[in-house]
Amino acid sequence: MTEAVVGGLRALELEPGTTVHVKVPATTANLGPGFDTLGLGLALYDDLDITVLDHPGLEIVVEGVGAGEVPLDESHLVVRSLAHSLATQGYALPPIRLHAHNTIPHSRGLGSSGAAVVAGVMAAKGLLEGIVDLDSATLLALATDLEGHPDNVAPALFGGLTIAWTTEQGPQHKKLIVHRGVSPLVLVPEHVMSTALARSLQPKHVPHEDAVFNLSRSALLVAALTQSPELLLAATEDKLHQSYRASAMPETERLIRVLRAAGHAAVVSGAGPSILVLASNPAERLDAAALVEREADSPWQALMPAVDFRGATAAAAD
The missing domain is CATH 3.30.70.890 (GHMP kinase, C-terminal domain)
Structure with missing residues (x-):
């Protein structure tokens, strides 16, 4: 790590080839009556590898759902989420290669955008390992900042059945274990x-x-x-x-x-x-x-x- 400054943010210099693997579940929100409050994690996943490059730039490869449809530049939602999460901790986005294998259907009510946001937040957590500790409250706040509502990002972050609400201190959640018969x-x-x-x-x-x-x-x-x-x-x-x-x-x-x-x-x-x-x-x-x-x-x-x-x-x- 260095104290060099890039656009007002410190440069996050990691060993080229450093790779963080991120896995994020699909979610289903509302569950009928629990509008904007209840959410459930589902065992259907997007898998992503974020690798630090040895040269400037951004490389994105998307396989599976969204291939040929989602943007392959800085506007990609995972990249935006990662950059935002790093910036809140004072660091600039390093040169990376994002390789995503997606299985969560897009625009079908299964939390694909929430999963992308959470993937970026979790990638930031992985890249900052040993430098900054992003605890569960910070992860939820970062994801809610970008998604707008905590009901999808909470189960994507924490799994299980989640109850989400917002206070003056920010978004909150409670995770519950679902009955094995469900x-x-x-x-x-x-x-x-x-x-x-x-x-x-x-x-x-x-x-x-x-x-x-x-x-x-x-x-x-x-x-x-x-x-x-x-x-x-x-x-x-x-x-x-x-x-x-x-x-x-x-x-x-x-x-x-x-x-x-x-x-x-x-x-x-x-x-x-x-x-x-x-x-x-x-x-x-x-x-x-x-x-x-x-x-x-x-x-x-x-x-x-x-x-x-x-x-x-x-x-x-x-």
Whole structure:
């Protein structure tokens, strides 16, 4: 490390070839009634290697989801997140090669942008190892700064079921362990959904009785996910956001009605258009996937990830 200054920031001089491997899970937010509050980590991952170069520049290679679509310059979200995180600690982005292998679907309500933000934050943690310690509160604050809401980045960072809220001291979270019987099913359509569009359909005010309804269901959902999976159908009822967004994703809304009528705890995953089914056992999620295959008007991919309990990791690569 040197005290040289680059653009007002100290240069972070690391041995060329130094590589940090980052692994970040997909997430599903809201879970029905827990709008902007509850999130769940899913065992579906983006893997990235960040390697310090021996010459100036930025190299980006993307494989898998997003290849040929995402930018390959400083505007890449992982790079922006990494640069921002380093800058908050007083360091400039060193010359790096970013090699990403992505499996999280983009613009489908599975936290792909949150995962990219978290990947950059975790890469900064790895590069600063032994220089600056980025604790969990700092990681959450950095990721929330860039993502805007903590409900997706909290489960991506920490795994499990997370409750996220904001205080005057910044974003906070509580991680809970999900009951072993809970078996997530994610149904992913071919079409995408803009989070900004989904949020634009949300009213600024809701009826008092709807707010009370969601408060009760959110509390019940925490109990259902951690102790009593048999309550998941009732616990995933919502009156705050899904009905308002239904016009933008009619096939999602129709299939959720079909699934719930058959007894499956189906909700919009994040901002959509994917569907999350919180089954109480593996056999139930197979039944739900078969039902959608029969009823859907267009192809939907059925993913059956486990709950991710670990969250994002960053480690020096061999």
